[in-house]
Amino acid sequence: SEHYYLTTAEPVTAWVHPDIVGRELGAQYFHPRRANVIVKLRESGVHLKRLVELTTRRNERVTGAKTSQVPYYVGLGEIDSTMGHFNLVSPQQAGITGTSTLFKPDDILFSKLRPYLNKVSICPAHVKRACGSTELLVYRAHKEILPYYVFFVLKSNVGLYQVIDVTAGSTLPRVDPEIVDDILVPMIDDKEQKVISDNVRRVFELVHKATSLVAAAKADVEALIEGRLDVEGIVAGR
DSSP states (O other): OOSEEEEETTTTEEEEOTTTOOSOOOTTTTOHHHHHHHHHHHHTOOOEEEHHHHEEEEOOEEOGGGGGGSSOEEOGGGBOTTTOOBOOBOHHHHTOOSOEEEEOTTOEEEEOBSGGGOOEEEOOTTOOSEEEOTTEEEEEEOTTSOHHHHHHHHHSHHHHTTTTTOOBOSSSOBOOHHHHHTOEEEOOOHHHHHHHHHHHHHHHHHHHHHHHHHHHHHHHHHHHHTTOSOHHHHHTTO
């Protein structure tokens, strides 16, 4: 493309337009997988904005005894890599006594640790306040931006391939927060953004509903086994 092309293969040498170069240069920074998705985005003709132009990265923390006052805790293990929803446990259940990251509904969560695991999530409406691992970067969408659309892009290969190869550390590879800030988000037609946003939000609502129904059904089965379930009342409609 006009922004990026290889000039030699052995050794690999590339010509890169200045508007792609950020604060650093390195082999990982111009990994073919990352370069390919950026080139395709630029050639698509769709207006692009950096993540940091659409959101604000928050850095609110809770420490010590105050952690127990937060109703829910989200560790990286609680985040589903495929869809992005997370399980809820209390800080006490998780054994958390140290520093945690605070977030609220519609905040986008992005794990800087092992980005290839795709631990990207968004806090749903029914979770009014929660805390989580300090490995989570928290992004709060600007007023006019649809957070579920931005989450969808970050969760997809469009977002993942821009950061998956740009890590530091061999045992515990992490991506630098500033690189996540620079993820390019395609600003497609507003109506299409809303369709995607509404569908993703609906998925999260259905996951929550299904989880609640399963928990209620499990409780009923246990009550039936233990003889605590009012079967006659249920049959009679009481």
